[in-house]
Amino acid sequence: MKIRGIRNELLLLLIELGRNSHPNEFVALLRERDGIIEEMNMLPGTTATESSASLLFDMMPLDTHLAGSAHSHPNGVLRPSDADVNFFPRSGRYHLIIGYPYRESDWKCFTADGTPQQIEVLA
Ligand SMILES: [Zn+2]
Numbered sequence: 001m002k003i004r005g006i007r008n009e010l011l012l013l014l015i016e017l018g019r020n021s022h023p024n025e026f027v028a029l030l031r032e033r034d035g036i037i038e039e040m041n042m043l044p045g046t047t048a049t050e051s052s053a054s055l056l057f058d059m060m061p062l063d064t065h066l067a068g069s070a071h072s073h074p075n076g077v078l079r080p081s082d083a084d085v086n087f088f089p090r091s092g093r094y095h096l097i098i099g100y101p102y103r104e105s106d107w108k109c110f111t112a113d114g115t116p117q118q119i120e121v122l123a
Pocket residue numbers: 050071072073080081084097
């Protein structure tokens with residue numbers, strides 16, 4: 001399934017989750033419908049640290065509509081950590097990092113290997 005973009009509404013929700021979880025991280029899985037990322041699932045116990053996030057992905061259900069993941073970086077660094085690059089390939093192709101101070105522009109998308117990826121924001 002080719003991904004055409006992410007719903008603005010979902011993006012704003014993810015940013016709000018980041019803000020509400022601060023100073024902890026949150027981790028969520030992103031799901032697409034008809035090529036548009038518009039749903040997220042929180043994993044159980046996901047006030048996660050970088051190191052525990054990869055364990056959560058081992059419990060992940062097999063899901064053909066899985067498009068990627070989203071998580072927050074309370075330190076504001078919009079760049080994947082080594083731990084991130086290890087778990088990205090297990091959970092789809094599009095990976096959002098949302099960072100402090102959680103303004104509408106404080107996020108970036110990456111591919112599974114950690115390369116910055118443009119993604120369209122759809123109304
Ligand atoms: Zn991270």
